[in-house]
Amino acid sequence: MSMNLSEASEKASDARPTGSVYDFLYCDQRRIGAFLSQFDELGIPTRVSVSESLSKARSNNWNFGIGFGASLPLLGGGNANVNAGQGSSEAGGTKSEQRDYDPYWANALAFLDYLESNDLICRDIDGARFGQLVLLKGNLGIIDLRLFTKMWEKPQLRSLLKSGLGLPANDGKKSYKSKPEAKISTAQLNEFDIIMDLIGEMPHAIQSRLIVQESENKVWSTLSEDAIVGSAADLFLKHGTAIVGEWAVLGILDARPEQNLNGSETPDGRQANEASRHFADTPFAEILGRIEPFVRPMLGRPYQDYGLTPLIIFRRVESTITEAQIST
Secondary structure, rough: EEEEEEHHHHHHHHOOOOOOEEEEEOOOOHHHHHHHHHHHOOOOOOOOOOEEEEEEEEEEEEOOOEEEEEEEEEEOEEEEEHHHHOOOEEEEEEEEEEEEEEEEEHHHHHHHHHHHHHHEEEEOOHHOOOOEEEEEEEEEEEEEHHOOOOOOHHHHHHHHHHHOOOOOOOOOOHHHHHHHHHHHHHHHHHHHHHHHHHHOOOOOOEEEEEEEOOOOOOOEEEEEHEEOOOOHHHHHHHHHOOOEEEEEEEEEEOOOOOOOOOEEEEEHHHHHHHHHHHHHHOOOHHHHHHHHHHHHHOOOOOOOOEEEEEEEEEEEEEEOOOOOHHHO
16 A cells, blocks of 8 residues: 655645544453454455655756758868757655554554444343354443452451351351351351362452343453453452443343242253253262352353353543534
C-alpha cells in the first residue's frame, strides 16, 4: 500500500471524531487470533507496513539543431548554419517513509465486525446454545482470588468461616464439646480443617461476574492476567469488586445454571450430576466429589450462574460532541 505524503497529510487533517470509541478492559488475543486465522490460510498478520513516498522533479531544456543562424566554417571547407537553442536535462528527488503498525486492536475490531455482519452473535443467553458466541451487557465485578492464597492459613479467617457455616470455633481455650453444639462431631471439624488445608493448595484465579441487564442473569468467568488491560490489582485497589459503568462481554457460552434461585436442581444440573457420577468410580474421584461442595462455591462457579469463556470486555465511551457539531 502506498500513499503520497501530501495526500496522507490531507487525510489526517480532514479526520473528524466519530462520536464514540471503545474502552477495552479485557481482550483475549490468543483466542481471537484462533478465530481470525480461519479466514486466511496464512494466519493473521502480526505487523502491517505502510510505505509513503513523495517525488519532486525539475527540468531545464537545451535544444540543439542545424538550421538558420550564424555561418561557421567546417573542416575541409564549406559552411554550416547552427541554431543555438535549448537542450534538455532533468534533476529530481524522491522522499519515502515506511510506517509499521501493530494490528493488535485492529484484529479485535475486525473480529467484532465480522461476527456482527455475519449474524454470529446471540444476545439472549437463555436461548443460546453451548459453544455459541454471546454478547451481554450489564454490571461487572472482578475479584482476584490470588490475594487469598496465604490467608487461608490464618486462624482468624478459619474461625470466621466456621462461624458462617454454623461450626463451633475451637481456639484451644474452650472445648466445643461442653457446648450445646457438641453434636457437631469431631469428624466434621477435622474434615473442615482438611478442606481448608486443600483450598490453600488449589488454583486461585481472577474471576469476573456479570449481572445481565433486564434478565438479572448472573454470568461467571475466569480471566487471564495477560489479557487484562492494566492489572487485576489495579482494578481491585481502584474499584473494589464492582467496576463502575455499563460493560459489554463477548464470550463463548460453556455452562448453564445447575440450580434455580430456590436451590432446586435444573435439567442442566441433573445432567452435570449424572456425568459426574460416571467419573466418580475411582477413590481419587470420590475424594474430589466430597470436597467439591465446599471448594466450588468458594473458588469456582456458583451453581446458579452461567459459565462463559470471555473474549472481549469493553464499553462504549460516548463523545460530548453532538451529531450536529460533528457534521459541521
